[in-house]
Amino acid sequence: MSQAVATSHVGWLGKLRVLFAVHYAEMIEYRAEIALWAIATMQPLIMMGVWAQAGESGLFSFTQIHIFRYFIAVFLIRQITIVWIIHHFEFLMVTGRLSPHLLHPIDPCIRYILMHLGEQWTRLPFALLIVGFFIFLYPDTLTGGAEGAAWWPGWLNLSLAVVTCYAAFILRFFMQYALCMAAFWHERVGAMDAVLFLPYAFCSGLLFPFEALPDALRDVLLWTPFPYMVWFPATLMVGGEVPMMRAALTMAGWTVFFFVLYRYFWHRGLKHYSAMGA
Protein backbone atom coordinates (compact mmCIF):
# COMPACT_ATOMS: atom_id res chain seq x y z
CA MET A 1 0.00 0.00 0.00
CA SER A 2 0.86 3.60 0.01
CA GLN A 3 4.05 5.06 1.38
CA ALA A 4 2.07 8.14 0.71
CA VAL A 5 2.25 10.91 3.21
CA ALA A 6 5.67 12.48 3.16
CA THR A 7 6.15 13.30 6.79
CA SER A 8 8.07 16.46 7.50
CA HIS A 9 11.52 15.10 8.18
CA VAL A 10 13.04 18.31 6.91
CA GLY A 11 12.98 21.27 9.24
CA TRP A 12 12.30 24.83 8.17
CA LEU A 13 16.00 25.65 7.90
CA GLY A 14 16.53 22.69 5.57
CA LYS A 15 13.59 23.76 3.39
CA LEU A 16 14.79 27.36 3.24
CA ARG A 17 18.34 26.25 2.41
CA VAL A 18 17.18 24.17 -0.58
CA LEU A 19 14.77 26.83 -1.81
CA PHE A 20 17.43 29.52 -1.57
CA ALA A 21 20.06 27.36 -3.30
CA VAL A 22 17.75 26.55 -6.21
CA HIS A 23 16.49 30.09 -6.67
CA TYR A 24 20.04 31.41 -6.44
CA ALA A 25 20.98 28.93 -9.19
CA GLU A 26 18.00 30.21 -11.20
CA MET A 27 19.08 33.83 -10.81
CA ILE A 28 22.66 32.96 -11.76
CA GLU A 29 21.20 31.85 -15.10
CA TYR A 30 20.04 35.44 -15.58
CA ARG A 31 23.34 37.01 -14.41
CA ALA A 32 23.84 39.12 -17.53
CA GLU A 33 20.38 40.64 -17.21
CA ILE A 34 20.86 41.19 -13.48
CA ALA A 35 24.19 42.95 -14.13
CA LEU A 36 22.33 45.31 -16.45
CA TRP A 37 19.71 45.89 -13.76
CA ALA A 38 22.50 46.79 -11.33
CA ILE A 39 23.75 49.36 -13.83
CA ALA A 40 20.20 50.57 -14.49
CA THR A 41 19.73 51.36 -10.82
CA MET A 42 22.67 53.76 -10.66
CA GLN A 43 20.47 56.83 -10.24
CA PRO A 44 21.77 57.38 -6.67
CA LEU A 45 25.27 57.76 -8.14
CA ILE A 46 23.89 60.24 -10.66
CA MET A 47 22.13 62.17 -7.88
CA MET A 48 25.45 62.12 -6.04
CA GLY A 49 26.96 64.24 -8.83
CA VAL A 50 24.13 66.76 -8.54
CA TRP A 51 24.24 67.04 -4.75
CA ALA A 52 28.03 67.05 -4.54
CA GLN A 53 27.96 70.47 -6.18
CA ALA A 54 25.41 71.58 -3.61
CA GLY A 55 27.66 70.28 -0.85
CA GLU A 56 30.49 72.43 -2.10
CA SER A 57 28.29 75.55 -2.25
CA GLY A 58 28.08 75.81 1.52
CA LEU A 59 24.31 76.30 1.43
CA PHE A 60 23.71 72.99 3.19
CA SER A 61 24.98 71.35 6.32
CA PHE A 62 26.74 68.52 4.47
CA THR A 63 30.07 68.27 2.70
CA GLN A 64 30.93 66.76 -0.65
CA ILE A 65 32.53 63.72 1.00
CA HIS A 66 29.39 63.19 3.09
CA ILE A 67 27.28 63.29 -0.07
CA PHE A 68 29.57 60.78 -1.80
CA ARG A 69 29.29 58.38 1.13
CA TYR A 70 25.55 58.86 1.52
CA PHE A 71 24.74 58.09 -2.10
CA ILE A 72 27.11 55.13 -2.25
CA ALA A 73 25.27 53.77 0.78
CA VAL A 74 21.96 54.52 -0.95
CA PHE A 75 23.14 52.68 -4.06
CA LEU A 76 24.10 49.59 -2.03
CA ILE A 77 20.86 49.67 -0.03
CA ARG A 78 18.90 50.01 -3.24
CA GLN A 79 20.51 46.80 -4.53
CA ILE A 80 19.26 44.93 -1.48
CA THR A 81 15.83 46.52 -1.34
CA ILE A 82 14.79 46.20 -4.97
CA VAL A 83 11.50 44.34 -5.05
CA TRP A 84 9.91 43.03 -8.23
CA ILE A 85 7.32 40.67 -6.83
CA ILE A 86 4.44 42.67 -8.29
CA HIS A 87 5.61 41.94 -11.84
CA HIS A 88 6.31 38.30 -11.08
CA PHE A 89 2.97 37.88 -9.33
CA GLU A 90 1.16 39.45 -12.27
CA PHE A 91 2.92 36.98 -14.58
CA LEU A 92 1.96 34.05 -12.35
CA MET A 93 -1.62 35.25 -12.19
CA VAL A 94 -2.25 35.83 -15.89
CA THR A 95 -0.51 32.64 -16.97
CA GLY A 96 -2.13 30.43 -14.35
CA ARG A 97 1.23 29.52 -12.87
CA LEU A 98 0.18 30.59 -9.41
CA SER A 99 -1.93 27.44 -9.15
CA PRO A 100 0.92 24.94 -8.63
CA HIS A 101 2.32 27.21 -5.89
CA LEU A 102 -1.07 27.21 -4.16
CA LEU A 103 -1.06 23.43 -4.06
CA HIS A 104 2.22 23.31 -2.16
CA PRO A 105 2.07 22.97 1.64
CA ILE A 106 4.15 26.11 2.08
CA ASP A 107 3.08 29.73 1.73
CA PRO A 108 4.18 30.96 -1.73
CA CYS A 109 5.28 34.22 -0.11
CA ILE A 110 8.25 32.44 1.51
CA ARG A 111 9.35 31.20 -1.88
CA TYR A 112 9.09 34.66 -3.41
CA ILE A 113 11.19 36.21 -0.62
CA LEU A 114 13.89 33.59 -1.23
CA MET A 115 13.76 34.32 -4.96
CA HIS A 116 14.50 37.96 -4.14
CA LEU A 117 17.37 36.97 -1.84
CA GLY A 118 18.80 34.80 -4.63
CA GLU A 119 18.57 37.74 -6.99
CA GLN A 120 20.28 40.01 -4.44
CA TRP A 121 23.19 37.62 -4.07
CA THR A 122 23.58 37.53 -7.84
CA ARG A 123 23.37 41.31 -8.09
CA LEU A 124 25.67 42.25 -5.19
CA PRO A 125 29.02 41.36 -6.83
CA PHE A 126 28.16 43.61 -9.77
CA ALA A 127 27.06 46.38 -7.40
CA LEU A 128 30.29 46.05 -5.40
CA LEU A 129 32.29 46.30 -8.62
CA ILE A 130 30.52 49.54 -9.48
CA VAL A 131 31.17 50.91 -5.98
CA GLY A 132 34.81 49.78 -6.17
CA PHE A 133 35.20 51.55 -9.48
CA PHE A 134 33.76 54.74 -8.03
CA ILE A 135 36.03 54.61 -4.99
CA PHE A 136 38.97 54.02 -7.32
CA LEU A 137 38.03 57.28 -9.05
CA TYR A 138 37.35 59.17 -5.78
CA PRO A 139 39.48 57.52 -3.08
CA ASP A 140 38.76 60.45 -0.71
CA THR A 141 35.30 58.97 -0.24
CA LEU A 142 36.92 56.16 1.71
CA THR A 143 39.90 57.89 3.23
CA GLY A 144 38.29 61.23 3.98
CA GLY A 145 41.05 63.14 2.14
CA ALA A 146 43.67 65.31 3.75
CA GLU A 147 41.43 66.85 6.41
CA GLY A 148 38.56 64.44 6.90
CA ALA A 149 38.20 61.17 8.76
CA ALA A 150 38.14 57.75 7.10
CA TRP A 151 34.73 56.19 6.37
CA TRP A 152 34.10 53.95 9.32
CA PRO A 153 30.63 54.13 10.88
CA GLY A 154 31.63 51.92 13.83
CA TRP A 155 30.72 48.31 14.49
CA LEU A 156 27.40 49.15 16.08
CA ASN A 157 26.23 51.42 13.30
CA LEU A 158 27.45 49.00 10.66
CA SER A 159 25.61 46.10 12.28
CA LEU A 160 22.47 48.18 12.65
CA ALA A 161 22.82 49.30 9.04
CA VAL A 162 22.91 45.69 7.82
CA VAL A 163 19.94 44.72 9.98
CA THR A 164 17.88 47.76 8.97
CA CYS A 165 18.83 47.20 5.34
CA TYR A 166 17.19 43.75 5.39
CA ALA A 167 14.34 45.13 7.48
CA ALA A 168 13.90 47.75 4.75
CA PHE A 169 13.76 44.96 2.18
CA ILE A 170 11.09 43.14 4.18
CA LEU A 171 9.08 46.36 4.59
CA ARG A 172 9.29 47.13 0.89
CA PHE A 173 8.49 43.53 -0.01
CA PHE A 174 5.30 43.42 2.06
CA MET A 175 4.23 46.84 0.85
CA GLN A 176 4.46 45.64 -2.75
CA TYR A 177 3.10 42.19 -1.94
CA ALA A 178 0.02 43.78 -0.36
CA LEU A 179 -0.51 45.62 -3.65
CA CYS A 180 -0.07 42.32 -5.52
CA MET A 181 -3.26 41.09 -3.92
CA ALA A 182 -5.18 43.41 -6.24
CA ALA A 183 -4.24 40.95 -8.99
CA PHE A 184 -6.95 38.62 -7.70
CA TRP A 185 -9.48 41.19 -8.94
CA HIS A 186 -7.60 43.12 -11.66
CA GLU A 187 -5.01 40.81 -13.10
CA ARG A 188 -2.71 43.56 -14.43
CA VAL A 189 -1.20 45.25 -11.39
CA GLY A 190 2.31 46.13 -12.61
CA ALA A 191 1.30 49.75 -13.19
CA MET A 192 0.67 50.13 -9.46
CA ASP A 193 4.39 49.75 -8.90
CA ALA A 194 5.05 52.68 -11.22
CA VAL A 195 2.64 54.83 -9.20
CA LEU A 196 4.15 53.68 -5.93
CA PHE A 197 7.64 54.49 -7.16
CA LEU A 198 6.90 58.23 -7.13
CA PRO A 199 6.40 58.65 -3.36
CA TYR A 200 9.13 56.08 -2.81
CA ALA A 201 11.62 58.07 -4.89
CA PHE A 202 10.74 61.44 -3.39
CA CYS A 203 10.15 60.51 0.23
CA SER A 204 12.74 57.83 0.88
CA GLY A 205 15.98 59.77 0.56
CA LEU A 206 16.75 58.12 -2.76
CA LEU A 207 16.99 61.39 -4.69
CA PHE A 208 18.19 63.77 -1.99
CA PRO A 209 19.57 63.63 1.55
CA PHE A 210 17.03 64.47 4.24
CA GLU A 211 19.38 67.14 5.56
CA ALA A 212 18.33 69.21 2.55
CA LEU A 213 14.71 69.26 3.74
CA PRO A 214 13.09 71.72 6.16
CA ASP A 215 12.71 70.23 9.65
CA ALA A 216 8.89 70.28 9.57
CA LEU A 217 8.70 68.41 6.28
CA ARG A 218 11.31 65.92 7.43
CA ASP A 219 9.31 65.28 10.58
CA VAL A 220 6.16 64.59 8.55
CA LEU A 221 7.99 62.25 6.19
CA LEU A 222 9.35 60.26 9.11
CA TRP A 223 5.78 59.11 9.83
CA THR A 224 5.55 57.52 6.37
CA PRO A 225 7.13 54.15 5.53
CA PHE A 226 9.40 55.50 2.80
CA PRO A 227 12.39 56.96 4.75
CA TYR A 228 12.90 53.59 6.39
CA MET A 229 13.49 51.97 3.02
CA VAL A 230 16.54 54.11 2.19
CA TRP A 231 17.37 57.06 4.45
CA PHE A 232 17.35 55.17 7.75
CA PRO A 233 19.86 52.40 6.85
CA ALA A 234 21.90 54.78 4.68
CA THR A 235 22.32 57.26 7.52
CA LEU A 236 23.44 54.45 9.82
CA MET A 237 25.89 53.28 7.16
CA VAL A 238 27.56 56.67 6.89
CA GLY A 239 27.75 56.97 10.67
CA GLY A 240 25.04 59.61 11.01
CA GLU A 241 22.56 60.03 13.83
CA VAL A 242 18.98 58.83 13.64
CA PRO A 243 16.07 58.83 16.14
CA MET A 244 16.64 55.13 16.68
CA MET A 245 13.65 54.18 18.80
CA ARG A 246 11.13 56.15 16.77
CA ALA A 247 12.59 54.88 13.51
CA ALA A 248 12.59 51.23 14.61
CA LEU A 249 9.03 51.41 15.95
CA THR A 250 7.66 53.23 12.91
CA MET A 251 9.39 50.79 10.59
CA ALA A 252 8.08 47.79 12.51
CA GLY A 253 4.60 49.31 12.61
CA TRP A 254 4.44 49.80 8.86
CA THR A 255 5.83 46.30 8.24
CA VAL A 256 3.14 44.76 10.44
CA PHE A 257 0.49 46.95 8.76
CA PHE A 258 1.43 45.80 5.25
CA PHE A 259 1.75 42.18 6.41
CA VAL A 260 -1.73 42.23 7.94
CA LEU A 261 -3.07 43.97 4.82
CA TYR A 262 -1.58 41.29 2.60
CA ARG A 263 -2.91 38.43 4.76
CA TYR A 264 -6.41 39.95 4.77
CA PHE A 265 -6.58 40.39 1.02
CA TRP A 266 -4.79 37.08 0.40
CA HIS A 267 -7.65 35.20 2.09
CA ARG A 268 -10.27 37.27 0.32
CA GLY A 269 -8.43 36.98 -2.98
CA LEU A 270 -8.20 33.21 -2.83
CA LYS A 271 -11.99 33.08 -2.62
CA HIS A 272 -12.13 35.22 -5.73
CA TYR A 273 -9.39 33.33 -7.58
CA SER A 274 -10.46 31.72 -10.82
CA ALA A 275 -7.17 29.92 -11.56
CA MET A 276 -7.26 31.63 -14.91
CA GLY A 277 -5.59 29.82 -17.75
CA ALA A 278 -4.83 26.79 -15.66
Added chain:
Amino acid sequence: MPTVSADNLCKTFHVADKQPGMLGTLRHFAKRSYRKIEAVKDVSFSIEPGEVVGFLGPNGAGKTTTLKMLTGLIHPTSGSVEVLGQVPFKRRPDLLRQMTLVMGQKQQMIWDLPPIESLRVNAAVYGIPEDEAKRRIDELAEMLTVSDEMTRPVRKLSLGERMKCELMAALIHHPKVLFLDEPTLGLDVNAQTAVRSFLREYNRKHGASILLTSHYMADITALCDRVVMIHKGGLIYDGSLAGVVDRFAPFREVKLELCNDADEATMARYAEVESIDGRVVRLLVNRDGLTATVNRLLSEQEVTDLTVTDPPIEEVIGRVFDDGDSSGAGES
Protein backbone atom coordinates in the same frame (compact mmCIF):
# COMPACT_ATOMS: atom_id res chain seq x y z
CA MET B 1 -15.35 6.27 3.17
CA PRO B 2 -14.77 7.80 -0.29
CA THR B 3 -11.46 9.52 -1.01
CA VAL B 4 -13.16 12.24 -3.03
CA SER B 5 -16.75 13.30 -2.73
CA ALA B 6 -18.49 16.11 -4.58
CA ASP B 7 -22.04 16.99 -3.66
CA ASN B 8 -24.12 19.28 -5.88
CA LEU B 9 -21.09 21.27 -6.95
CA CYS B 10 -21.89 24.46 -8.84
CA LYS B 11 -19.62 27.16 -10.17
CA THR B 12 -20.77 30.34 -11.85
CA PHE B 13 -18.37 32.82 -13.41
CA HIS B 14 -19.11 36.44 -14.26
CA VAL B 15 -17.42 37.10 -17.56
CA ALA B 16 -17.00 40.47 -19.28
CA ASP B 17 -18.78 40.49 -22.63
CA LYS B 18 -17.21 42.59 -25.38
CA GLN B 19 -18.77 43.16 -28.78
CA PRO B 20 -16.42 43.38 -31.78
CA GLY B 21 -15.41 46.61 -33.54
CA MET B 22 -14.54 50.14 -32.42
CA LEU B 23 -17.99 50.82 -31.01
CA GLY B 24 -17.82 47.62 -29.04
CA THR B 25 -14.41 48.61 -27.70
CA LEU B 26 -15.64 52.06 -26.62
CA ARG B 27 -18.72 50.58 -24.96
CA HIS B 28 -16.52 48.02 -23.25
CA PHE B 29 -14.31 50.83 -21.97
CA ALA B 30 -17.17 53.07 -20.80
CA LYS B 31 -19.50 50.50 -19.35
CA ARG B 32 -18.69 46.84 -19.19
CA SER B 33 -21.42 44.31 -19.40
CA TYR B 34 -21.07 40.97 -17.75
CA ARG B 35 -22.83 37.70 -18.19
CA LYS B 36 -23.09 34.70 -15.97
CA ILE B 37 -21.63 31.44 -17.13
CA GLU B 38 -22.67 28.35 -15.24
CA ALA B 39 -19.51 26.32 -15.76
CA VAL B 40 -20.55 23.49 -13.43
CA LYS B 41 -24.13 22.63 -12.44
CA ASP B 42 -25.04 20.27 -9.62
CA VAL B 43 -22.24 17.78 -10.13
CA SER B 44 -22.16 14.96 -7.60
CA PHE B 45 -19.95 11.90 -7.55
CA SER B 46 -17.47 10.14 -5.33
CA ILE B 47 -14.25 8.19 -5.79
CA GLU B 48 -13.24 5.28 -3.62
CA PRO B 49 -9.68 4.58 -2.42
CA GLY B 50 -7.53 3.11 -5.20
CA GLU B 51 -10.14 3.79 -7.88
CA VAL B 52 -9.16 5.19 -11.29
CA VAL B 53 -11.95 7.23 -12.81
CA GLY B 54 -12.05 8.79 -16.26
CA PHE B 55 -13.59 12.25 -16.40
CA LEU B 56 -14.91 12.86 -19.88
CA GLY B 57 -16.45 15.80 -21.62
CA PRO B 58 -15.95 18.00 -24.66
CA ASN B 59 -14.05 21.28 -24.50
CA GLY B 60 -15.78 23.74 -22.18
CA ALA B 61 -17.87 21.06 -20.51
CA GLY B 62 -16.62 21.98 -17.03
CA LYS B 63 -14.01 19.28 -16.44
CA THR B 64 -11.13 21.57 -15.51
CA THR B 65 -13.36 23.82 -13.41
CA THR B 66 -14.51 20.75 -11.48
CA LEU B 67 -10.90 19.65 -10.99
CA LYS B 68 -9.99 23.12 -9.73
CA MET B 69 -12.77 22.90 -7.15
CA LEU B 70 -11.75 19.40 -6.11
CA THR B 71 -8.18 20.55 -5.54
CA GLY B 72 -9.29 23.68 -3.69
CA LEU B 73 -7.87 26.12 -6.24
CA ILE B 74 -11.26 27.75 -6.63
CA HIS B 75 -14.23 27.96 -4.32
CA PRO B 76 -17.53 26.47 -5.48
CA THR B 77 -20.48 28.84 -5.84
CA SER B 78 -22.55 26.25 -4.02
CA GLY B 79 -22.33 22.61 -3.07
CA SER B 80 -19.66 20.86 -1.09
CA VAL B 81 -16.52 18.91 -1.76
CA GLU B 82 -14.32 16.75 0.42
CA VAL B 83 -11.00 15.11 -0.30
CA LEU B 84 -9.72 12.63 2.27
CA GLY B 85 -12.34 13.97 4.63
CA GLN B 86 -11.18 17.58 4.37
CA VAL B 87 -12.43 20.64 2.57
CA PRO B 88 -9.74 21.28 -0.05
CA PHE B 89 -10.04 25.05 -0.37
CA LYS B 90 -9.04 25.46 3.26
CA ARG B 91 -5.60 24.42 1.94
CA ARG B 92 -4.49 22.60 5.08
CA PRO B 93 -0.88 21.43 4.65
CA ASP B 94 -1.64 17.86 5.73
CA LEU B 95 -4.17 17.57 2.88
CA LEU B 96 -1.92 19.29 0.35
CA ARG B 97 0.79 16.73 1.18
CA GLN B 98 -1.56 13.93 0.15
CA MET B 99 -2.89 15.13 -3.19
CA THR B 100 -1.63 16.52 -6.46
CA LEU B 101 -2.84 18.10 -9.66
CA VAL B 102 -1.14 17.66 -13.02
CA MET B 103 -2.17 20.05 -15.71
CA GLY B 104 -1.03 19.01 -19.16
CA GLN B 105 -1.12 22.57 -20.39
CA LYS B 106 0.67 24.16 -17.46
CA GLN B 107 4.04 23.48 -16.02
CA GLN B 108 5.60 24.00 -12.64
CA MET B 109 9.17 23.18 -13.64
CA ILE B 110 11.65 26.08 -13.53
CA TRP B 111 12.22 26.72 -17.22
CA ASP B 112 15.91 27.63 -17.18
CA LEU B 113 17.16 25.03 -14.71
CA PRO B 114 17.46 21.25 -15.07
CA PRO B 115 14.45 19.24 -13.82
CA ILE B 116 16.47 17.95 -10.88
CA GLU B 117 16.45 21.45 -9.34
CA SER B 118 12.66 21.80 -9.54
CA LEU B 119 12.34 18.32 -8.10
CA ARG B 120 14.61 19.31 -5.20
CA VAL B 121 12.35 22.31 -4.54
CA ASN B 122 9.26 20.12 -4.50
CA ALA B 123 10.98 17.57 -2.27
CA ALA B 124 11.90 20.36 0.15
CA VAL B 125 8.44 21.91 0.30
CA TYR B 126 6.95 18.49 0.99
CA GLY B 127 9.51 17.92 3.73
CA ILE B 128 11.25 14.97 2.09
CA PRO B 129 14.86 14.52 3.27
CA GLU B 130 17.48 14.93 0.54
CA ASP B 131 18.66 11.29 0.47
CA GLU B 132 15.06 10.04 0.31
CA ALA B 133 14.28 12.64 -2.37
CA LYS B 134 17.24 11.41 -4.42
CA ARG B 135 16.02 7.83 -4.13
CA ARG B 136 12.52 8.80 -5.25
CA ILE B 137 13.80 10.95 -8.12
CA ASP B 138 15.97 8.08 -9.36
CA GLU B 139 13.07 5.66 -9.10
CA LEU B 140 10.58 7.92 -10.87
CA ALA B 141 13.09 8.89 -13.55
CA GLU B 142 13.81 5.23 -14.25
CA MET B 143 10.11 4.35 -14.47
CA LEU B 144 9.52 7.23 -16.88
CA THR B 145 12.82 6.66 -18.76
CA VAL B 146 14.09 10.21 -18.26
CA SER B 147 17.15 9.46 -16.09
CA ASP B 148 19.48 11.03 -18.66
CA GLU B 149 17.47 14.23 -18.87
CA MET B 150 17.66 15.20 -15.20
CA THR B 151 20.58 17.59 -15.65
CA ARG B 152 19.55 19.25 -18.92
CA PRO B 153 17.72 22.60 -18.75
CA VAL B 154 13.95 22.14 -18.94
CA ARG B 155 13.79 24.47 -21.93
CA LYS B 156 15.96 21.99 -23.88
CA LEU B 157 13.65 19.02 -23.25
CA SER B 158 11.04 17.74 -25.66
CA LEU B 159 7.36 18.12 -24.80
CA GLY B 160 7.13 14.46 -23.83
CA GLU B 161 10.21 14.66 -21.60
CA ARG B 162 8.87 17.80 -19.95
CA MET B 163 5.53 16.16 -19.29
CA LYS B 164 7.24 13.18 -17.70
CA CYS B 165 9.22 15.56 -15.48
CA GLU B 166 5.98 17.34 -14.57
CA LEU B 167 4.57 14.00 -13.47
CA MET B 168 7.68 13.39 -11.38
CA ALA B 169 7.31 16.81 -9.73
CA ALA B 170 3.65 16.11 -9.01
CA LEU B 171 4.25 12.65 -7.57
CA ILE B 172 7.53 12.99 -5.69
CA HIS B 173 5.61 13.22 -2.39
CA HIS B 174 3.67 10.00 -3.14
CA PRO B 175 0.20 11.54 -3.03
CA LYS B 176 -2.86 9.41 -2.30
CA VAL B 177 -5.12 11.39 -4.61
CA LEU B 178 -4.16 12.37 -8.15
CA PHE B 179 -6.09 14.81 -10.29
CA LEU B 180 -4.74 14.57 -13.81
CA ASP B 181 -5.91 17.07 -16.38
CA GLU B 182 -4.91 15.81 -19.82
CA PRO B 183 -1.53 14.42 -18.78
CA THR B 184 -0.82 13.06 -22.27
CA LEU B 185 -1.77 16.18 -24.19
CA GLY B 186 0.44 16.68 -27.23
CA LEU B 187 2.59 13.61 -26.57
CA ASP B 188 3.52 11.14 -29.27
CA VAL B 189 2.16 7.59 -29.15
CA ASN B 190 5.22 6.14 -27.40
CA ALA B 191 5.23 8.83 -24.74
CA GLN B 192 1.48 8.40 -24.19
CA THR B 193 1.98 4.67 -23.70
CA ALA B 194 4.84 5.26 -21.27
CA VAL B 195 2.76 7.71 -19.20
CA ARG B 196 -0.19 5.30 -19.10
CA SER B 197 2.02 2.43 -17.96
CA PHE B 198 3.56 4.65 -15.34
CA LEU B 199 0.18 5.74 -13.97
CA ARG B 200 -1.07 2.15 -13.88
CA GLU B 201 2.04 1.10 -11.98
CA TYR B 202 1.78 4.06 -9.60
CA ASN B 203 -1.86 3.21 -8.87
CA ARG B 204 -0.98 -0.43 -8.24
CA LYS B 205 2.01 0.35 -6.04
CA HIS B 206 0.56 3.19 -3.96
CA GLY B 207 -3.15 2.39 -4.03
CA ALA B 208 -3.81 5.96 -5.12
CA SER B 209 -7.17 7.28 -6.27
CA ILE B 210 -6.98 8.90 -9.69
CA LEU B 211 -9.36 11.21 -11.51
CA LEU B 212 -8.19 11.55 -15.09
CA THR B 213 -9.39 13.80 -17.88
CA SER B 214 -8.17 13.15 -21.38
CA HIS B 215 -9.25 13.69 -24.94
CA TYR B 216 -7.45 10.47 -25.86
CA MET B 217 -9.86 7.60 -25.33
CA ALA B 218 -6.88 5.24 -25.27
CA ASP B 219 -5.90 6.81 -21.93
CA ILE B 220 -9.35 6.13 -20.55
CA THR B 221 -9.73 2.61 -21.88
CA ALA B 222 -6.23 1.67 -20.68
CA LEU B 223 -6.63 3.01 -17.15
CA CYS B 224 -10.24 3.43 -16.13
CA ASP B 225 -12.97 0.93 -15.37
CA ARG B 226 -15.32 3.72 -14.48
CA VAL B 227 -16.09 6.99 -16.23
CA VAL B 228 -17.90 10.14 -15.24
CA MET B 229 -19.21 12.17 -18.17
CA ILE B 230 -19.97 15.87 -18.00
CA HIS B 231 -21.63 17.97 -20.67
CA LYS B 232 -22.51 21.67 -20.58
CA GLY B 233 -21.62 21.72 -16.89
CA GLY B 234 -23.93 18.87 -15.88
CA LEU B 235 -23.20 15.24 -15.13
CA ILE B 236 -24.72 12.94 -17.74
CA TYR B 237 -23.23 9.59 -16.83
CA ASP B 238 -21.44 7.91 -13.96
CA GLY B 239 -20.80 4.24 -14.33
CA SER B 240 -18.69 1.55 -15.90
CA LEU B 241 -16.86 2.18 -19.15
CA ALA B 242 -18.63 -0.77 -20.74
CA GLY B 243 -21.96 0.65 -19.61
CA VAL B 244 -21.42 3.77 -21.76
CA VAL B 245 -22.19 1.75 -24.87
CA ASP B 246 -25.34 0.25 -23.39
CA ARG B 247 -26.53 3.64 -22.20
CA PHE B 248 -25.72 5.81 -25.17
CA ALA B 249 -25.53 3.41 -28.09
CA PRO B 250 -28.83 1.55 -28.47
CA PHE B 251 -27.45 0.15 -31.70
CA ARG B 252 -24.86 -2.36 -32.82
CA GLU B 253 -22.56 -2.31 -35.76
CA VAL B 254 -23.29 -4.90 -38.46
CA LYS B 255 -20.47 -5.41 -40.93
CA LEU B 256 -21.46 -7.16 -44.17
CA GLU B 257 -19.43 -8.42 -47.07
CA LEU B 258 -21.59 -8.86 -50.15
CA CYS B 259 -21.00 -10.75 -53.38
CA ASN B 260 -21.39 -7.55 -55.43
CA ASP B 261 -20.78 -3.84 -54.84
CA ALA B 262 -23.29 -2.43 -52.42
CA ASP B 263 -25.82 0.27 -53.22
CA GLU B 264 -26.41 2.90 -50.52
CA ALA B 265 -30.09 3.41 -51.24
CA THR B 266 -30.73 -0.32 -50.98
CA MET B 267 -28.76 -0.68 -47.76
CA ALA B 268 -30.50 2.33 -46.22
CA ARG B 269 -33.74 0.33 -46.32
CA TYR B 270 -32.33 -1.95 -43.61
CA ALA B 271 -30.63 0.48 -41.24
CA GLU B 272 -28.50 3.60 -40.95
CA VAL B 273 -25.53 3.23 -43.28
CA GLU B 274 -22.29 4.01 -41.48
CA SER B 275 -20.01 3.41 -44.47
CA ILE B 276 -19.77 1.63 -47.80
CA ASP B 277 -16.46 0.55 -49.29
CA GLY B 278 -17.05 -1.53 -52.42
CA ARG B 279 -18.58 -4.77 -51.25
CA VAL B 280 -18.08 -4.01 -47.56
CA VAL B 281 -20.93 -2.25 -45.77
CA ARG B 282 -21.20 -1.09 -42.16
CA LEU B 283 -24.68 -0.57 -40.77
CA LEU B 284 -25.83 0.76 -37.40
CA VAL B 285 -28.78 -1.40 -36.37
CA ASN B 286 -31.05 -0.76 -33.42
CA ARG B 287 -30.59 -3.46 -30.78
CA ASP B 288 -34.31 -4.15 -30.55
CA GLY B 289 -34.59 -5.00 -34.23
CA LEU B 290 -31.19 -6.60 -34.61
CA THR B 291 -32.35 -10.22 -35.17
CA ALA B 292 -35.06 -9.27 -37.62
CA THR B 293 -32.77 -6.98 -39.60
CA VAL B 294 -30.00 -9.58 -39.82
CA ASN B 295 -32.56 -12.20 -40.96
CA ARG B 296 -33.81 -9.86 -43.67
CA LEU B 297 -30.30 -9.09 -44.85
CA LEU B 298 -29.37 -12.77 -45.06
CA SER B 299 -32.53 -13.67 -46.92
CA GLU B 300 -32.65 -10.70 -49.32
CA GLN B 301 -28.92 -10.04 -50.02
CA GLU B 302 -26.10 -12.28 -51.19
CA VAL B 303 -23.95 -12.11 -48.07
CA THR B 304 -20.54 -13.80 -47.90
CA ASP B 305 -19.62 -12.65 -44.41
CA LEU B 306 -21.41 -10.95 -41.51
CA THR B 307 -20.17 -9.76 -38.10
CA VAL B 308 -22.01 -7.96 -35.31
CA THR B 309 -20.04 -5.81 -32.87
CA ASP B 310 -20.52 -2.93 -30.44
CA PRO B 311 -19.55 0.39 -31.99
CA PRO B 312 -16.16 1.77 -30.82
CA ILE B 313 -16.39 3.58 -27.47
CA GLU B 314 -14.78 6.70 -28.99
CA GLU B 315 -17.57 6.88 -31.52
CA VAL B 316 -20.29 6.47 -28.93
CA ILE B 317 -18.89 9.17 -26.69
CA GLY B 318 -18.26 11.42 -29.65
CA ARG B 319 -21.90 11.06 -30.70
CA VAL B 320 -23.13 11.88 -27.21
CA PHE B 321 -21.17 15.10 -27.10
CA ASP B 322 -21.78 16.04 -30.72
CA ASP B 323 -25.53 15.63 -30.36
CA GLY B 324 -25.59 17.43 -27.04
CA ASP B 325 -27.59 14.42 -25.99
CA SER B 326 -28.03 14.27 -22.29
CA SER B 327 -30.90 11.85 -22.32
CA GLY B 328 -29.01 9.59 -19.99
CA ALA B 329 -28.76 12.28 -17.36
CA GLY B 330 -30.09 11.41 -13.99
CA GLU B 331 -29.43 7.75 -14.42
CA SER B 332 -25.94 7.99 -13.10
